[in-house]
Amino acid sequence: MSAEHPETNPTKLLVPLHVKYIQSLDTRKEDLEYWLTEHLRLNGIYWGLTALDLMNNVDALAKKDVIAYVRGLQHSNGGFGGHVDHDPHLIYTLSAIQILIIHDAINEIDVAKATEYIASKQQIDGSFCGDSWGEVDSRFSYIALSSLSLLGRLDAIDVDKAVEWILRCKNYDGGFGNQPGSESHAGQIFCCVAALAIADALHHVDIDLLSWWLCERQLKNGGLNGRPEKLEDVCYSWWVLSSLSILGRLHWIAKDKLIAFILSAQDPENGGISDRPGDMVDVFHTLFGVTGLSLLGYPGLKEVDPVYCLPKYVVQRLGLAQKYHI
Ligand code: GRG
Numbered sequence: 001m002s003a004e005h006p007e008t009n010p011t012k013l014l015v016p017l018h019v020k021y022i023q024s025l026d027t028r029k030e031d032l033e034y035w036l037t038e039h040l041r042l043n044g045i046y047w048g049l050t051a052l053d054l055m056n057n058v059d060a061l062a063k064k065d066v067i068a069y070v071r072g073l074q075h076s077n078g079g080f081g082g083h084v085d086h087d088p089h090l091i092y093t094l095s096a097i098q099i100l101i102i103h104d105a106i107n108e109i110d111v112a113k114a115t116e117y118i119a120s121k122q123q124i125d126g127s128f129c130g131d132s133w134g135e136v137d138s139r140f141s142y143i144a145l146s147s148l149s150l151l152g153r154l155d156a157i158d159v160d161k162a163v164e165w166i167l168r169c170k171n172y173d174g175g176f177g178n179q180p181g182s183e184s185h186a187g188q189i190f191c192c193v194a195a196l197a198i199a200d201a202l203h204h205v206d207i208d209l210l211s212w213w214l215c216e217r218q219l220k221n222g223g224l225n226g227r228p229e230k231l232e233d234v235c236y237s238w239w240v241l242s243s244l245s246i247l248g249r250l251h252w253i254a255k256d257k258l259i260a261f262i263l264s265a266q267d268p269e270n271g272g273i274s275d276r277p278g279d280m281v282d283v284f285h286t287l288f289g290v291t292g293l294s295l296l297g298y299p300g301l302k303e304v305d306p307v308y309c310l311p312k313y314v315v316q317r318l319g320l321a322q323k324y325h326i
């Protein structure tokens with residue numbers, strides 16, 4: 001491929017372009033999008049850094065600067081904001097922990113305080129709020145279990161109660177919603193299945209029923225949607241595939257068609273991956289395109305862990321890989 005004649009439908013992963021695209025994100029201060037996504041700055045670093053590491057380019061963002069920035073976002077209550085002067089939330093707290101774990105630098109922050117903050121979000125029924133405003137969601141159950149597991153501090157919460165509440169989000173189709181009574185959605189299914197994996201409680205999942213629902217998400221064009229009658233979207237290559245991988249049913253997907261779909265959503269001129277071919281790229285879909293390809297065994301990528309959404313070697317370093325049983 002040359003710059004004058006970019007491929008319109010790429011059939012290979014354009015690693016150097018994606019590395020450049022991720023590196024450019026912090027310097028695009030003239031773009032409106034840069035300012036509109038300020039609250040996601042910390043999430044963006046996690047998405048970008050994880051994609052870079054899987055593409056064997058973890059050093060493309062300056063480690064020292066990343067660690068200093070993350071440290072600066074911890075509040076006195078232990079939680080992390082999404083950017084300087086932003087309120088703390090569980091979502092950003094997980095991103096902070098993931099970034100520091102990738103860099104083997106978790107001791108740069110106050111781990112005890114972070115643990116206290118996460119544990120303080122558990123409610124009497126076992127569910128978790130995301131912040132001080134009180135919204136409850138199965139995403140927050142996953143975030144609490146994942147982050148405390150990464151910190152080696154699951155003892156700080158009532159794991160049995162957390163499992164009990166997650167199971168109340170389970171539906172007749174085998175899937176999970178964002179709270180009891182809500183419809184199944186692939187994003188929430190990832191959260192609930194991965195959280196149950198961390199709690200060693202996967203025996204509560206109807207594995208064949210749920211895996212059937214998940215593999216039905218593949219459409220004729222090879223892409224996956226997140227629930228019936230919806231459009232395909234590259235990020236479901238993560239939410240659906242990671243769940244199938246945890247359940248040991250990844251082979252229920254037509255791999256080559258999905259690989260071709262993800263590759264066709266790349267921007268062959270400026271790098272990055274979008275939700276579907278022709279749309280604007282963003283770092284969220286870039287990560288989940290790369291993690292999807294990693295789960296599908298795409299050559300040249302590091303393996304991703306389907307529970308923690310971190311490179312597998314990082315999870316192995318913590319002694320957490322494949323501790324879950326199906
Ligand atoms: C570390 C991987 C990782 C996650 C952290 C934030 C979080 C925990 C999980 C989010 C799970 C989730 C709900 C993902 C779905 C995101 C998404 C594509 C939502 C779009 O939903 P709709 O209804 O779109 O707008 P559809 O595709 O149904 O039309």
Ligand code: ZN
Binds near residue numbers: 233234236
């Ligand atoms: Zn998406």
